[in-house]
Amino acid sequence: MYDKSDPRASLVAAPVAKSPVTAYGAADYLRFHEGPPQQSDALQRTWLGRGQNAVVAYSDVEAGAVFERRGQVDEWALLLPDRDGKAELVVGDATHALPGASLTFVPPGDSVLKVLQGGRIVRLFTTRSADLADASVNAAGYREPRPNVAPFAAWPAPPDGFRVRTYGLDVPDEPGRFGRIWRCTTLMVNILPVSRGPRDVTKLSPHHHDDFEQYSLVLEGVFIHHMRWPWTPDMTMWRNDEHESCGTPSVAVIPPPAIHTSRSLDPGVNQLVDIFSPPRLDFSLKPGWVLNAADYPTPAGPQGGA
Template identity: 45%
Template sequence: MSEVSARKATKTVFRTVPPQEVSADRKARTWITRGGNFAVCYSEVEPGAVLAREDNPEEYMVILPPDGTTATIEAGSERIEAGSDSLTIVPPGASRIVATSKGVIARIFSKGSEDIMAKASNVEAYADGAPELAPPDLWPEPYDGYRLRHYPLAQYATPGGERIQPRVFRSTNMLVNIFAHYHTRRDTKALSPHWHDDFEQASLCLNGRWIHHTRYNWGSDLDEWWPDDHEEIDTPSVIIIPARAIHTSRDIGPDGPESSLYDIFCPPRLDFASKKGFVLNEDEYPLPANASDRAVKTGGTLLSWQKPA
């Protein structure tokens, strides 16, 4: 990491600020927080709430947490009943999500969804276009073409297993790591400070209380230094961790209450995607043709599950 941090992290605690969208029937309230190449939309919905896209240019992801939220998701001629604790990848074009219960729906959109990006609460933080980030190039189309892809997440978690259980999925334009929810706090002697030189990370937390420890890379001008950030943050919330910032996250408080963490990257991370068996839907999406020639600019201490065997 050799360059100065270009911007501070954005932290949004939903419900403490006004939503960016409220449906006409008031059945859906949506908060939007963006990074340079993606946006996270957190929606609180009532039964019958509709979240529709008339002609979305790229795939997007839909997360239903394990809180009882259910929804019908439609795209083209396809229709699925999405249960609680699931991930759905929605193809480009027209789509429609109808809530069939009260709960939370999280959606992740790429930079191609310009209308979503423009509505974000922190849009001014990216007025410069985020030139420090690698371009969000689309990866190749899925082997069997674009379609709805639905993943019930419970089948990818081991009950009573290790505290950190990564569940990584990707599309043509993004990658998510949906950690299995856990009830024991992170060991403060086993943290993982690291950074990403040319891409951002969003960490969406729907349960628990968190500290996203952040240290910015300094330059030669003392007046432009930013102090370390160790602020406690409530949930539901999201942090956009900028490129070049050293960071690590931990949930705090006593053991027992549930914590949840969803890490988001756009475009997909090549280091994760090229590690055989790590991305759970890797057989559905090809790697870029020049994958072996691409450098992945990340550094620092990595979690044990990120290290090669």
């Protein structure tokens, strides 16, 4: 249920072969700001959290920090949210300069990330990166698969092959478009606009997803994540409503089919980044919403591409 001013009110749900919901999965609220990092050294502190399909790695870094991936199984994403951020990425024989306020998709295989300017970095992976999934603060909660989440399947490879692709975040808002969305074969990242002050409580957006998770990363400010699970004939499935306050940095892992909406609280700056793995088809089918749609095809078939 969206306010009529919300661009998502125009979405047409992609057809889903629905199975009966016989159990509900819990939401996870990963308040990185309250706990110790899962990985650290003299130049970086990294918090790791996961869902069924994706891992979020949030790091506070100093210049000189290095992050290596050897034999990386699939594409991953690097977000440099700070405008004065700066890094370089070595893939094969090439070194790529990465500016601040950018999102980069990194191909499978070996890579070395070198931080040149201290600040924040966010790395996004699928849970096929087992070392990071197993190191996540909430890994124990995923020893058994969560219900209602469709099995992960990567989207088609780009026609010109895998390579480093960097996109600047300075894309102006556009009427009718929701956020700033980019996708690769494994992930979709929506950098939502900065908001100032608490959200108008008369224009919230309670909605649900049939079979995929949403990862809501708080980059600035404080948000309350409101969560409700629909009643079913089986009362043993029922769950209490949740209204969880999460500061910066934090990640809410929102399971299907929980009804959810998030409300900014801080009187200053608030910003969310929404992450999906694999990419969302409904967003991808909206003309102009995915800013790099020409680089990555949608899946073949009646619901997607040709």
